[in-house]
Amino acid sequence: MTDASNQGGLLDGVEAAAGISVSGAASVPGAADDRAQLVQAGVPGLLAAKDPTLWGPDAESEAKIRLGWVDTFRRSRDLLPELAQLREELADLTHVVLAGMGGSSLAPEVIAQTLGRPLTVLDTTDPGQVRAALGDRLAQTLIVISSKSGGTVETDSHRRAYWQAFKDSGLDEAEIGRHFVIVTDPGSPLETVATEMGAALLLADPDVGGRYSALTAFGLVPTALAGVDVAELLDQAEALLPALGQDSDNPGLALGVALGAAAKNDGRDKVALIDDGTGIQGLGDWAEQLLAESTGKLGTGILPVVVESPDAPGASGEDVLSVCLGGALAPGTVPGGGIQPHAAVNGPLGAQFLTWEYATAIAGRIIGINPFDQPNVTESKDNTKHILESGLPDEGPSVTDGAIQIFGDVATTVTEALRDLVNGIDTAGYLAVMAYLDRHVDADAAKLRALLARAGQERPVTFGWGPRFLHSTGQYHKGGPQVGSYLQITGVVNEDLPVPGQPYTFGTLQAAQAAGDRKALADRGRPVLHLHLIDRAAGIAQLLAAAKDLK
Numbered sequence: 001m002t003d004a005s006n007q008g009g010l011l012d013g014v015e016a017a018a019g020i021s022v023s024g025a026a027s028v029p030g031a032a033d034d035r036a037q038l039v040q041a042g043v044p045g046l047l048a049a050k051d052p053t054l055w056g057p058d059a060e061s062e063a064k065i066r067l068g069w070v071d072t073f074r075r076s077r078d079l080l081p082e083l084a085q086l087r088e089e090l091a092d093l094t095h096v097v098l099a100g101m102g103g104s105s106l107a108p109e110v111i112a113q114t115l116g117r118p119l120t121v122l123d124t125t126d127p128g129q130v131r132a133a134l135g136d137r138l139a140q141t142l143i144v145i146s147s148k149s150g151g152t153v154e155t156d157s158h159r160r161a162y163w164q165a166f167k168d169s170g171l172d173e174a175e176i177g178r179h180f181v182i183v184t185d186p187g188s189p190l191e192t193v194a195t196e197m198g199a200a201l202l203l204a205d206p207d208v209g210g211r212y213s214a215l216t217a218f219g220l221v222p223t224a225l226a227g228v229d230v231a232e233l234l235d236q237a238e239a240l241l242p243a244l245g246q247d248s249d250n251p252g253l254a255l256g257v258a259l260g261a262a263a264k265n266d267g268r269d270k271v272a273l274i275d276d277g278t279g280i281q282g283l284g285d286w287a288e289q290l291l292a293e294s295t296g297k298l299g300t301g302i303l304p305v306v307v308e309s310p311d312a313p314g315a316s317g318e319d320v321l322s323v324c325l326g327g328a329l330a331p332g333t334v335p336g337g338g339i340q341p342h343a344a345v346n347g348p349l350g351a352q353f354l355t356w357e358y359a360t361a362i363a364g365r366i367i368g369i370n371p372f373d374q375p376n377v378t379e380s381k382d383n384t385k386h387i388l389e390s391g392l393p394d395e396g397p398s399v400t401d402g403a404i405q406i407f408g409d410v411a412t413t414v415t416e417a418l419r420d421l422v423n424g425i426d427t428a429g430y431l432a433v434m435a436y437l438d439r440h441v442d443a444d445a446a447k448l449r450a451l452l453a454r455a456g457q458e459r460p461v462t463f464g465w466g467p468r469f470l471h472s473t474g475q476y477h478k479g480g481p482q483v484g485s486y487l488q489i490t491g492v493v494n495e496d497l498p499v500p501g502q503p504y505t506f507g508t509l510q511a512a513q514a515a516g517d518r519k520a521l522a523d524r525g526r527p528v529l530h531l532h533l534i535d536r537a538a539g540i541a542q543l544l545a546a547a548k549d550l551k
């Protein structure tokens with residue numbers, strides 16, 4: 001392993017096109033050779049032309065129906081007139097809520113946050129968070145139900161809860177239908193449901209997988225309804241496409257080679273996605289799903305680690321490729337205040353989406369996996385289904401320390417349990433913090449990531465809200481290298497919420513999701529510490545204090 005960090009103010013080698021620049025990527029050891037091989041095989045041009053053979057015969061049938069993202073911006077333009085009309089017809093519904101998991105909500109969240117339009121994103125089963133959304137400006141709410149498969153349990157539960165809430169508010173069925181917009185793939189069960197509900201229906205590009213769907217109806221419908229000028233994003237992607245077919249001046253190729261070569265040749269199989277603070281908000285969370293689900297399989301993969309800022313713990317490390325991402329810096333510049341990254345990706349959001357998608361497909365070819373499947377995602381879902389049918393596991397805490405119950409015979413205090421977990425992280429491993437909590441009310445729980453990274457002997461630490469991360473890093477945890485340690489945090493539910501028409505509540509569903517994933521991880525023999533907060537605010541404060549104490 002060599003130190004590819006750059007100590008100067010500028011990163012070596014800038015590759016730029018259509019406003020997007022990738023700097024520094026060429027300095028990754030082995031990158032030049034990997035790139036030469038790709039160029040010799042004609043890969044840049046073939047990928048831009050959607051050749052499904054690039055990942056080998058096993059991946060070919062899937063790749064055939066999953067490369068639409070390359071030029072989906074063309075087909076997405078067909079949505080624009082309908083979206084403009086819908087926005088006009090529904091102008092009185094000023095509070096736009098999006099219910100969707102993983103690829104059906106991560107891109108719209110980045111788009112809305114970055115372009116400054118309000119969008120409430122519901123990607124949780126936490127009863128408090130769902131209840132708060134339902135209670136917020138219901139009469140003015142337009143709820144977008146987004147699901148590619150049409151069968152995702154969280155999203156179906158949100159649909160049911162909103163329908164019931166509108167009903168309880170005194171609306172008749174025709175009036176309720178007007179508050180719903182459905183986004184799904186042609187032929188999905190949700191398409192039929194939309195018709196039955198009398199909801200507006202917008203169909204997505206079926207040749208694009210969920211995590212590559214930023215510039216399809218999944219990214220565009222909720223954000224356009226929230227007031228974003230989405231045509232601009234499509235223009236930015238369109239401007240980039242010609243460069244993606246080239247062997248040089250191709251930012252997507254530069255980034256993909258850097259990601260793949262760092263993992264394959266340089267032992268840097270974790271990538272820190274560092275928000276450079278220049279205006280694109282949440283892109284790391286979106287790229288996290290793209291990289292984790294696309295590469296984390298067959299015991300290999302690239303672990304994305306979303307890092308809050310360049311000076312946050314975990315932005316660098318001996319097995320970490322440090323990549324700054326943002327919108328406003330000039331090519332070759334890096335943000336001040338923190339580490340010098342290996343690479344920086346600057347440029348407009350529409351082009352960022354396409355660059356990262358292309359780069360992920362290139363990295364997938366270099367590390368030898370199919371970047372379009374997610375073979376292990378169903379495992380936790382199946383466990384959850386089974387638990388919902390047979391009941392939650394009958395287990396009690398081994399000890400209660402203050403506001404926190406500790407499960408498993410691991411330690412007598414939270415500090416001790418955390419210390420043991422952190423000290424036990426594998427040499428090449430990582431710690432994943434998985435919080436099944438309300439990401440607004442319990443937002444402070446996310447501070448654990450940096451605190452544990454500081455205490456974690458230079459090991460990468462990721463943070464995910466459950467069940468949202470199950471649709472993102474969850475695939476990597478189960479399909480990637482088996483070197484993870486896991487901290488699962490659950491919390492008391494003071495006021496549960498039924499899922500209308502189902503025999504379970506949101507609280508039970510959330511607990512079953514946590515238990516299902518715990519089982520999937522424990523079955524692999526990985527260390528899983530389960531802490532349950534019997535008072536959420538006090539428990540989070542206690543956890544943060546304990547994590548601070550570790551150093």
Ligand SMILES: O=P(O)(O)OC[C@H]1O[C@H](O)[C@H](O)[C@@H](O)[C@@H]1O
Nearest residue numbers: 102103104147148149152210471
């Ligand atoms: O859009 P949906 O079909 O509801 O899927 C939402 C998410 O579900 C699964 O977890 C997939 O692994 C994700 O890639 C997907 O984004």
